[in-house]
Amino acid sequence: MINIEIDGKQLQVENGRSVIEAAHQAGIYIPHFCYHKKLSIAANCRMCLVQVEKAPKPLPACATPVAEGMKVYTASEQAVKAQKGVMEFLLINHPLDCPICDQGGECELQDLAVGYGGSASRYQEDKRVVLHKDIGPLVSAEEMSRCINCTRCVRFGVEVAGEMELGQAFRGEHAEIMSFVDGAVNSELSGNMIDLCPVGALTSKPFRYKARTWELSRRRAVSPHDSLGSNLAALVMNNRVMRVDPVENEELNECWISDRDRFSYEGLNSEERLTKPMLKQGGKWQEVDWQVALEYVANGLRQIGKEAGAAQIGALVSPGSTLEEMHLVQKLVRGLGSHNVDFRLRQSDFSADGKMQGAPWLGMKVAEVSSADRMLLVGSFLRKDHPLFASRIRQAVKRGAQVNLLHSADDDLLMKLANKAIVPPSELVPMLAQILQAVATSKGTHLHSSVQSLVQGVVVSATAKTIAENLAGGERAIILLGNFAQQHPQAAQLQLLSQHIAALSNARFGFIGEGANSVGGYIANAVPAEGGMNAAAMLASPRKAYLLMNVEPELDAHNGQLALEAMKSAEMVVAMSSYKHKAMDYADVMLPIAPFTETSGSFINAEGRLQGFRGAVKPLGETRPAWKVLRVLGNLLNISGFDYDTSEAVRDEVLGGRDVSASMNNTLQGLVVQPAPVSTGMQRVADVPLYATDSIVRRSAPLQATRDAQTPAVQMRSDDLAKLGIKAGDTVKVTMGQNTVQLTASVNEGLPAGVVRVAAGRAETAGLGAMFGAISVERV
Amino acid sequence: MNAPILLNTSHFDQPWTLENYLKVGGYQALRKVIENKMTADEIIAEVKASGLRGRGGAGFPTGLKWSFMPKNYNGVKYLVCNSDEGEPGTCKDRDILRYNPHSLIEGMAIAAYTMQVQTGYNYVHGEIYEAYERMEDACEEARKAGYLGNNIIGSGFSFDLHNHMGYGAYVCGEETALLESIEGKKGQPRFKPPFPANYGLYGKPTTINNTETFASIPYIIREGGKKFADMGVPNSGGVKLFSISGHVNNPGNFEVPLGTPFKKLLEMAGGVRNGNKLKAVIPGGSSMPVLPGEIMMDLNMDFDSIQKAGSYLGTGAVIVMDETTCMVKALERLSYFYFEESCGQCTPCREGTGWLYRIVHRIEKGEGRPEDLDLLADLCENIAGRTICALGDAAAWPVQGFLKHFRSEFEYHIEHKRCLV
Amino acid sequence: MLSDQIKTRIDRELAKYPADQKQSAVMAALRFVQDEKGWISNDDMEDVAGYLGMPHMAVYEVATFYHMYNLKPMGKHTLTVCTNISCMLCGSSEVVDYLGKKLGIGLGEVTADGKFGLREGECFGACVDAPMFTINNKRLCGKLTNAKIDEILAELDKQ
């Protein structure tokens, strides 16, 4: 600890801190632009100049380390003269367009100019004009004359997003922030540059000219798009979400959010919103009253239950549904006598069901991921599936953590990887088994009988050995299973192997859950039990009635084609949805339920953190919060215990004072290992593209205009393509079993040989079938 | 008379060859440190005794700088030579590169030996391609002869030197910008601390000296630091190369002891052209404040004398202006230079250098306003000392110097909208 | 596409730097492109970026920061005249005027036949040879007089 004095205040500060950090710690504000606590120090804006005793000239507080006995004056005559001088320079070339600037009201320059700027400008020369740039659909760089060259955006790209897309070209007064040849900024984290920009140079393109910031009210929200649980502020005007900003939460999203979290709100007011209950009668859709619609549903369900048996009723729930919604759905279904309810729509292996000791979870706090020194990432399109987990791990790597990747695609994670094993899906289990064997050998331990059959006969490759050694060399090693591992047909085996590797190498392991409520789904018991059918089973043996909660089956299910067929063959499909989607083809009732911004509820994120939220705006049209809809349905069906006044009451019922963390446990016991079917020929690898994950993002026009939302192509290695006589750009026929779709071929050298990558979650590929399995490609 | 040290091969037809360098005692100093197994402390003591101060402009004592390198550090360290020489008026390093490249190589090898560095880079600015080529050849020659590379003259010590070419950025002469440039980035100076001795090239401990500084080392080691120091005056040891350009009959580089009267130097350069009257002199490269001719005529060319008169010795580049020179025009050109060359990261420099230039430009065009001169002075105060690197100061000092000594000429321009000369 | 000759030259430069610091050769790489093509296009920058494993934008930053890179086509012989203080004192503006008159172009321009280009440069660090220009950043011609300029232009014209 170091003793220093700032403006007469005595402080104790950690060694190595800067003067600005010390000042902030003491609640003393030092004006600044380029400094940002999460970015490297550039010290270029010079706004933070302060007087330091014995220093001949003012020093930048952001770049000056504290020293014992230092005396700092942040508002002395020397300091203020320096700060005012800098402010004058910043303003001479800055346009005087505050009245029309989107940043107005939240502009750091504007705020400081009031305090430090002179009244009349001494600058009589022409102002510099900097040309506007087009850097894509999300971030507006239309007003680059406003840029003060603080380079926060550039540093963010390089340091946090992991990619240099923006740079400062030219030099001196001609210096300009731009992308290469006006290219788009494609980072999945690009929107943070908008927040970082202290002026109105980089602003939100969708939000541009939509509202003045002081007209907006801020409402807290939690991201429904992935399992991190990013804290959001929905900025609202006239009962409409106009913008979404991050709310800082150091333990989860820090001060960032992904573009998916930031721009998905544009899908909330999509044309496709379902705003009135609808009934299909005589093949025609009609808008009806809630009463009519709900009675229809209740009657239908009752009838099918009576005639065909309750087991003919199944409910599919989106993993982004709230805890309350999940609870009420399962309660309703169970009240009807069925146990067919599931939220694990993209999962294909359910052999762990009944053998888990608790709900699968991250296995640690999110923040603990940052302090891991060794990691093994199993089956994850990390950057796209979980953008902020990726950035957290990227920062850890910068600090020296070593990451090993076991996956079926070598997508650039924009971080240095210590080792990687990129193998076809069918080799994931054997490869992980090799790693386990290598760990066991080096420890000289015998393997537990439960995994014996998996390691039997594996030959440990050099890569597996290196990864095993790497993991064992750490003090805080972790193993994380991603979406791909959870969707894998041998997901339980991957889990079991990870569990044993973790145990032997003194590591922790867990799941980066796919949806916002992947943990909550288990806590709410939105999973089958007592003979109920899981998501896959409900589709493989079609039910007579389906209740869909925010699910677009052909896009959200592991096997979209099968799901669609099941829906079509059902006698009754009740689609609870915020959107008019494909269900209009097969459903009987459409019930407009509120998206996350229009309902109260809660999510339990990957680390088991319960986060509740209120509706940011009133439900659109006749939309209703799903928990209320389910309550009425419960009442209409005479199921007891459906008398809730508030969603909090529902939550209390779920949790009942229970400690969520006690219900989470990744241990798998008694798994009967089924040998995987021998795979021959080509295998499919399916990612769910970033902006195809759920129904809201699918309808956000700006997100759909990004590179990540391009029509998916069939990707293969060039040698595999060549073998088939296919060139990139050719239209090809892709077949899985009976299903065929036509797509364009493209080269991806990061795939293992024998692998065909076709994205899931997209209408163009939904007809293909399962996310894993044998696939063939031919020229048309 | 043969130039004593830095250009001591200039009497040869091909002064740059190894053969000729060896004839004037070349590489004896390197042999001496190796054969006598001189310790780092001994070498640094000798350099300190020589009174050698950095020739790159700041005049920092070289021996002291060398002692900053971490000693018991086992990782990679670097040695860098600054041959960027972009300070207007300065062209001395070019002659060392062209005519005496081996003195630089030997000096760097000795420095590397002292600081136990294995790799060095010599950053040569892009405008002197021929000198760069000459350096490349000389390094190859030295490598072949065993003065560079593995196991230098059988000592077990290895040091290799590579040349890196700049491509048109004055700011890369600033040592940390230069490091960035070697790293393949744009040349934007780094904030210090950390200093290069701790965090330099590729983040490794690094020592940077000017070409002339290194080239002075062989003599100091061979003949002893004291002998070198005694050639100059107290606090300004040794000889130095002065580049004399502008309005003189015989512009050139002259190697003379520090403390040599300016009058004598002017004579060596053939006096003011056409017998004109001396008006003003910039004594140390364009960044240093200008001094009126009559003051200069009484000064000696050493660090202290020039500083007492209100300027700095800088790089020893003497720019001579005769009575026909319009001081407004001269300052306009200088201010344009700093405006052009600002790297653009610091607000005061990026915005201020352009503002300074535009005001002086207006005055020169006859569009000056009475309040401009005070404004200029105030802007200079807001730039100097407020930036990451000294380019901010370098932009302000000439303005301050010109206004201090030639204010009336600026006032005349503003009032009469035309030139006095 | 980078020519084999450029690649060979870049490889030679790469040997100067640590193996994990390929970016250090970017300045040289761009210089080699310019030597061969007279200027550096965006495509060339992409190629250099690919060859050295750098982000495109990092190459662009370098190409736009250092003023000796030509970012548009220049003449076969591009003359860069120093107009800085020492050269100015020794008549560089007359040199610019004379060249402008003889070639019929101004600073930053190229003759219609593409033979000559004219640029202004900052201090070349050769001030005692003022006034001066460089030819294609390779040859420095100093102590210029009109007669000397005539001679040089005639010689270049023949090439």
Ligand SMILES: Cc1cc2nc3c(=O)[nH]c(=O)nc-3n(C[C@H](O)[C@H](O)[C@H](O)COP(=O)(O)O)c2cc1C
């Ligand atoms: C804008 C600027 C330009 C500089 N240009 C040069 C230069 O061209 N050559 C040089 O040796 N030093 C130059 N310097 C000084 C260097 O930063 C550094 O002090 C010097 O190379 C150290 O060497 P020395 O101690 O041997 O003088 C410059 C400094 C600044 C601020």
Ligand code: SF4
């Ligand atoms: S003072 Fe000027 S040249 Fe130096 S770092 Fe700052 S902006 Fe760049």
Ligand code: FES
């Ligand atoms: S905040 Fe310190 S220089 Fe910008």
